[in-house]
Amino acid sequence: MEMNEKERDILELRNISKSFDGKKVLDDLSLSIGRNEFITLLGPSGCGKSTTLRIIGGFVRPDEGAVFFDGKDITDLASEKRNVNTVFQKYSLFPHMNVEENIAFGLKLKKKSKAYIQDKIRYALKLVNLEGYEKRNTTALSGGQQQRIAIARAIVNEPEILLLDEPLGALDLKLRHDMQQELIRIKKEVGITFIYVTHDQEEALTMSDKIVVMNRGIIQQMGTSKSIYDEPQNAFVADFIGESNIVDGVMPQDRVVEIFGVKIPCVDEGFAEREAVDVVIRPEDLEIRPEGDGFFNGQVVSVLFKGAYYEIKVRTEGCEWVSQSVTAPEVGTRVGLYVLPDNIQIMHKPKSEDAEMIKE
Amino acid sequence: MVRLKNAFMRCYLAFILLFLYAPIFVLIVLSFNDSRSRVTWGGFTLKWYGRLFSSRQILEALETTLLLGLASAAAATVIGTLGAVGIQAMRKRGYQIVMSVTNIPILNADIVTGIALMLWFVRLIPLGFGSVLVAHITFNIPYVILSVMPKLKSLNLSIYEAARDLGAGSVYAFFHIVLPQIGSGILAGFFMALTMSMDDFVITYFTKGAGVNTLSTMIYGEIRKGIKPEMYALSTLLFAVIFVILLAFNALSGKGKNTEDVIERSR
Numbered sequence: 312m313e314m315n316e317k318e319r320d321i322l323e324l325r326n327i328s329k330s331f332d333g334k335k336v337l338d339d340l341s342l343s344i345g346r347n348e349f350i351t352l353l354g355p356s357g358c359g360k361s362t363t364l365r366i367i368g369g370f371v372r373p374d375e376g377a378v379f380f381d382g383k384d385i386t387d388l389a390s391e392k393r394n395v396n397t398v399f400q401k402y403s404l405f406p407h408m409n410v411e412e413n414i415a416f417g418l419k420l421k422k423k424s425k426a427y428i429q430d431k432i433r434y435a436l437k438l439v440n441l442e443g444y445e446k447r448n449t450t451a452l453s454g455g456q457q458q459r460i461a462i463a464r465a466i467v468n469e470p471e472i473l474l475l476d477e478p479l480g481a482l483d484l485k486l487r488h489d490m491q492q493e494l495i496r497i498k499k500e501v502g503i504t505f506i507y508v509t510h511d512q513e514e515a516l517t518m519s520d521k522i523v524v525m526n527r528g529i530i531q532q533m534g535t536s537k538s539i540y541d542e543p544q545n546a547f548v549a550d551f552i553g554e555s556n557i558v559d560g561v562m563p564q565d566r567v568v569e570i571f572g573v574k575i576p577c578v579d580e581g582f583a584e585r586e587a588v589d590v591v592i593r594p595e596d597l598e599i600r601p602e603g604d605g606f607f608n609g610q611v612v613s614v615l616f617k618g619a620y621y622e623i624k625v626r627t628e629g630c631e632w633v634s635q636s637v638t639a640p641e642v643g644t645r646v647g648l649y650v651l652p653d654n655i656q657i658m659h660k661p662k663s664e665d666a667e668m669i670k671e
Numbered sequence: 672m673v674r675l676k677n678a679f680m681r682c683y684l685a686f687i688l689l690f691l692y693a694p695i696f697v698l699i700v701l702s703f704n705d706s707r708s709r710v711t712w713g714g715f716t717l718k719w720y721g722r723l724f725s726s727r728q729i730l731e732a733l734e735t736t737l738l739l740g741l742a743s744a745a746a747a748t749v750i751g752t753l754g755a756v757g758i759q760a761m762r763k764r765g766y767q768i769v770m771s772v773t774n775i776p777i778l779n780a781d782i783v784t785g786i787a788l789m790l791w792f793v794r795l796i797p798l799g800f801g802s803v804l805v806a807h808i809t810f811n812i813p814y815v816i817l818s819v820m821p822k823l824k825s826l827n828l829s830i831y832e833a834a835r836d837l838g839a840g841s842v843y844a845f846f847h848i849v850l851p852q853i854g855s856g857i858l859a860g861f862f863m864a865l866t867m868s869m870d871d872f873v874i875t876y877f878t879k880g881a882g883v884n885t886l887s888t889m890i891y892g893e894i895r896k897g898i899k900p901e902m903y904a905l906s907t908l909l910f911a912v913i914f915v916i917l918l919a920f921n922a923l924s925g926k927g928k929n930t931e932d933v934i935e936r937s938r
């Protein structure tokens with residue numbers, strides 16, 4: 312930890328704001344990215360992820376704020392002069408060039424020798440598991456292969472940061488999972504910083520060292536996958552990262568939360584007396600017990616088999632809960648719901664404007 | 672029933688083709704006729720063609736026509752392509768306005784354009800080859816824009832950004848990445864402009880001043896004096912050349928329907 316702090320961050324976004332047609336897309340966004348990190352920008356569609364990435368890549372100029380690369384201000388530097396390369400969401404291979412010509416494009420511009428370029432092409436194709444594809448026509452490749460070539464084309468330029476804007480967005484589920492593993496391996500092999508954009512929380516949790524959760528151009532939370540999953544800082548994050556039960560509660564005293572009139576022990580303290588809070592309980596933490604044995608009693612309204620577990624919906628007075636379990640009760644039976652104090656997340660209510668965005 | 676309908680449709684088509692092409696066919700036949708009369712066949716000859724190429728007046732007009740066509744098409748292609756790129760980058764409202772304005776010269780009656788340009792030129796530059804050239808460039812630009820535009824629209828902009836990302840400057844990226852994608856549209860625009868220029872009579876007539884003649888204005892002048900068979904030969908050649916250009920042009924854009932669109936809109 313201490314070592315990291317001494318090392319200078321490779322990239323810093325300082326108070327970036329950007330509007331399009333009078334609509335604020337990024338609002339005073341600040342972010343530091345360390346060397347060799349795999350950092351993921353995660354958020355719903357339209358929250359400004361791509362815009363952030365395009366500002367880093369030099370395709371969009373921020374209205375306010377500055378971008379620092381290795382301590383130097385690069386806000387006004389043209390994209391071709393930045394030591395950063397991008398893998399785009401849309402297939403962006405040059406259709407009139409074959410695989411080899413695509414990969415060589417950047418190197419030829421840098422006036423590298425023929426031998427060097429040949430070496431690099433071979434290395435890059437090996438890296439993305441497409442050896443022998445040099446002479447192939449790019450338009451004849453599958454989606455996954457095209458994105459691999461796009462990665463190879465970027466990597467050969469030895470960028471210090473690779474930007475990836477939903478590179479797997481157009482692929483089907485199976486291929487996505489394979490490619491996620493590929494990307495993790497490639498990241499390890501080349502050892503550079505990856506800034507990845509996705510709206511798929513599962514993808515973010517699997518791949519990243521650090522996740523930046525965004526909504527409406529504002530960073531909601533930043534941290535490791537685990538910290539974001541286990542300790543969401545507000546209801547938006549809790550809701551967006553995995554499925555959650557989010558209900559209104561109040562804090563009558565430290566370590567006790569009151570939901571629907573029931574007082575439940577928890578581990579949180581330091582709230583104002585009777586402060587209104589959001590209570591988050593993950594489905595896998597909500598235990599189904601015999602009636603009368605939990606905090607709430609209700610009726611099972613549906614049971615869905617999800618492969619590794621059952622998803623059970625239970626209606627109680629005032630709310631419908633989602634629980635996950637490896638055993639399933641019959642639909643219609645009356646059950647009790649229980650949760651361990653440790654597994655309850657208490658969160659401050661967001662300020663009024665934020666409250667609206669959660670409801671969406 | 673269906674057969675009858677089919678037969679009718681075929682007759683109808685034959686009729687239309689007959690009306691369209693019979694006069695041209697007659698013209699072609701007459702250009703090989705060894706008799707000055709338009710009603711008697713005096714045997715096959717190439718002498719009108721021979722005379723054609725020994726007449727200084729005709730050769731000069733031919734030279735003017737070709738020079739005018741190539742120069743105006745080339746200039747219009749450059750201006751029109753750049754214009755299309757600019758229009759494509761515009762916001763929605765600006766885009767719609769400029770595209771409508773672009774259509775006006777195409778839909779406008781030639782005679783109005785011709786007289787308007789003449790009035791304009793009379794004050795600015797002496798009427799002559801220069802003024803005709805400017806006039807032709809002017810009416811050719813929209814054709815180029817209209818044939819480049821669909822190609823630009825279907826262009827995936829991220830390939831341009833990818834090129835910039837990989838270290839290409841904007842000019843390099845345009846010539847090496849964008850141009851190959853829209854090249855067929857540009858070439859089609861060039862040929863379209865070339866035919867339009869060679870085809871034009873009205874606008875040329877009003878803007879040319881004295882002494883300059885293209886083939887079409889010369890033919891018009893000659894015919895007023897009385898029809899010479901050389902003119903049949905000349906018209907036949909003109910028809911053949913434009914026909915060949917059109918074929919080439921269609922072959923170029925054979926895959927896309929873009930040019931058909933453009934022709935549709937221009938008629």
Ligand SMILES: Nc1ncnc2c1ncn2[C@@H]1O[C@H](COP(=O)(O)OP(=O)(O)OP(=O)(O)O)[C@@H](O)[C@H]1O
Nearest residue numbers: 331332336354355356357358359360361362363510
């Ligand atoms: N060039 C532009 N002109 C106008 N509006 C834009 C432009 N680029 C982005 N926007 C708008 O800014 C907002 C944020 O866009 P952005 O592409 O950053 O979202 P995103 O988080 O990447 O979403 P997605 O997951 O859909 O890709 C959107 O509402 C979008 O319409």
Ligand SMILES: [Mg+2]
Nearest residue numbers: 360361362476
């Ligand atoms: Mg995006």
